Amino acid sequence: MSTDAPDLSGFTGTVTFLGAGNMGGAVLGRLLAAGLPPEHARVTDLADRTRARWEEQGVSTGTDNPEAVRGASVVVLAVKPYLVADVLDEIADELGGDSIVVSLAAGVTLATLESHAGDGVPVVRVMPNTPALVGEGMFVVTAGRDCTAEQLEVVDTLLRACGQTEVVPESQQNAASGLSGSGPAYIFYVADALAEGGVHEGLPRDLAVRLAAQTILGAARMLVESDEPASTLREQVTSPGGSTAVALRLLDEGAVRYRMSAAVSAATRRAGELGA
Numbered sequence: 001m002s003t004d005a006p007d008l009s010g011f012t013g014t015v016t017f018l019g020a021g022n023m024g025g026a027v028l029g030r031l032l033a034a035g036l037p038p039e040h041a042r043v044t045d046l047a048d049r050t051r052a053r054w055e056e057q058g059v060s061t062g063t064d065n066p067e068a069v070r071g072a073s074v075v076v077l078a079v080k081p082y083l084v085a086d087v088l089d090e091i092a093d094e095l096g097g098d099s100i101v102v103s104l105a106a107g108v109t110l111a112t113l114e115s116h117a118g119d120g121v122p123v124v125r126v127m128p129n130t131p132a133l134v135g136e137g138m139f140v141v142t143a144g145r146d147c148t149a150e151q152l153e154v155v156d157t158l159l160r161a162c163g164q165t166e167v168v169p170e171s172q173q174n175a176a177s178g179l180s181g182s183g184p185a186y187i188f189y190v191a192d193a194l195a196e197g198g199v200h201e202g203l204p205r206d207l208a209v210r211l212a213a214q215t216i217l218g219a220a221r222m223l224v225e226s227d228e229p230a231s232t233l234r235e236q237v238t239s240p241g242g243s244t245a246v247a248l249r250l251l252d253e254g255a256v257r258y259r260m261s262a263a264v265s266a267a268t269r270r271a272g273e274l275g276a
């Protein structure tokens with residue numbers, strides 16, 4: 001799929017968010033930043049503070065889900081996973097026109113989404129991650145059986161305002177959840193450990209935190225912009241007999257590489273259990 005950030009100022013449809021907390025709010029914030037006219041967005045949320053936040057930005061808000069989805073071109077489900085089926089049951093009578101349902105709910109399958117949305121309603125299952133907040137999200141997307149290529153393109157265009165998109169078969173959604181869905185937490189864990197190491201060696205804590213963050217950002221950008229795999233980039237910064245080689249040897253002795261990949265497997269299994 002395309003990686004260019006879209007300009008949404010000409011978007012003519014309406015995007016309704018059912019739930020605009022952490023994840024829904026991150027996505028909506030980026031859509032508005034990409035030019036989506038606020039009058040083309042609607043929010044329902046039970047939290048007064050959340051509704052007030054979006055009202056201030058010119059988005060109409062409320063608590064009536066069926067009313068909010070009426071005539072919407074895209075309906076983003078961003079409530080907790082255990083609420084998704086109930087919310088779909090509540091709005092099903094208002095769907096069935098041209099509304100595309102986009103679920104951000106971890107683990108909720110297309111079969112569940114489609115059975116509660118109703119016959120013929122186009123549904124897209126998405127696994128997002130929190131860097132969407134800064135426009136660097138990873139959205140792993142699977143289209144349901146009634147979603148056309150054009151409808152998927154509409155969803156892709158919106159999501160690219162918040163980061164990158166990848167389309168996968170649904171059988172890969174749990175693994176994507178284990179990698180990119182949970183992944184920011186692994187990287188924060190690494191950042192924390194790196195900073196702690198710097199502090200241990202005498203760096204002021206705020207400096208150590210900045211060094212760790214910029215190092216991760218720079219390495220990530222090299223990975224994204226380079227054609228080389230991570231293993232080659234790692235070799236290029238590892239002089240024989242040097243300090244980096246000693247450090248990597250220590251990580252290998254602690255099986256850190258194995259543990260990282262096993263962590264992805266554990267999170268993948270757990271995502272499957274939670275989805276079931």
Ligand SMILES: NC(=O)c1ccc[n+]([C@@H]2O[C@H](COP(=O)([O-])OP(=O)(O)OC[C@H]3O[C@@H](n4cnc5c(N)ncnc54)[C@H](OP(=O)(O)O)[C@@H]3O)[C@@H](O)[C@H]2O)c1
Nearest residue numbers: 019021022023024044045046047078079080081104105106
């Ligand atoms: N946060 C993440 O890192 C992340 C990552 C991947 C996927 N997701 C998915 O994103 C979805 C939302 O998660 P979140 O972390 O953003 O949760 P959240 O911050 O709790 O946001 C959900 C919002 O929905 C509101 N809500 C509850 N019932 C509602 C209803 N019937 N109609 C409309 N709004 C309702 C909640 O209000 P109250 O708080 O007042 O109940 C809350 O403000 C989940 O399905 C999750 O699996 C999140």
